Amino acid sequence: MITVKYFASLKEIAKKEEDQFQLGNSASFEQLCQAISQTSPTLGDMVREKKVMVSVNMDVVQPDTIIQDGDEVALLPPFSGGLA
């Protein structure tokens, strides 16, 4: 089971804070996109098209990363911390 967290604008698209998917011991990014598309095809496409960053276990990763069972994945829209 992997957990996928959604933040900020992506949480509003997903209409939820997180999902849990059963993807087996190791899964490709495309498998992850397909799972996310079950919640929102728009979000799945955004990940495929690299419009959002993806972190695995709190480190930003590249699209060739293999997702392991138990991983915490997060979809991260562009950051905007700091001052106004």
Added chain:
Amino acid sequence: MKWLYCPHSQAALHENTFMSTATESKVRIQREDFVVTDEIEMMKRVSQNIGGIVTFLGTGRELSKGENISKLDFEHYPQMAEKKLEELRVEAIERFKIIDMSIVHRIGEIDIGENIVLIVACGEHRAEAFKACEWAIAELKRTTPIWKRETTSNGDVWVSATP
């Protein structure tokens, strides 16, 4: 109930823990306001070799891209945001050879004029402290998973990036 990762104490702090005055933790994300002078005094106690302290204070601005903002709301990725701030702090100390640095960032609703973020860079001399502070705020905005939503007369909007 939410818990905050606290790299320095290696302990989880309850999000609602009252931290409006400086604590020993040098990287914090909190809802409560902070007192700038308390944060500076905490850092002055780190070393008697500190000869220059540079601070950056980010505050809520009323006008953004021509729109009047009535309120700001900051969201973060708990644990990852604290982890990134701590990595940033350690790199700033090593890269600019400063003595120490602290970073405090607020989350939740913030009114115009209120404090948002504070960086305190302490060096033996001013030059490295200035450089470290400027680098740290730019790096914070680039690498730390914190997001801002602005409430304007035209509705709420998530800000995709800030200059």
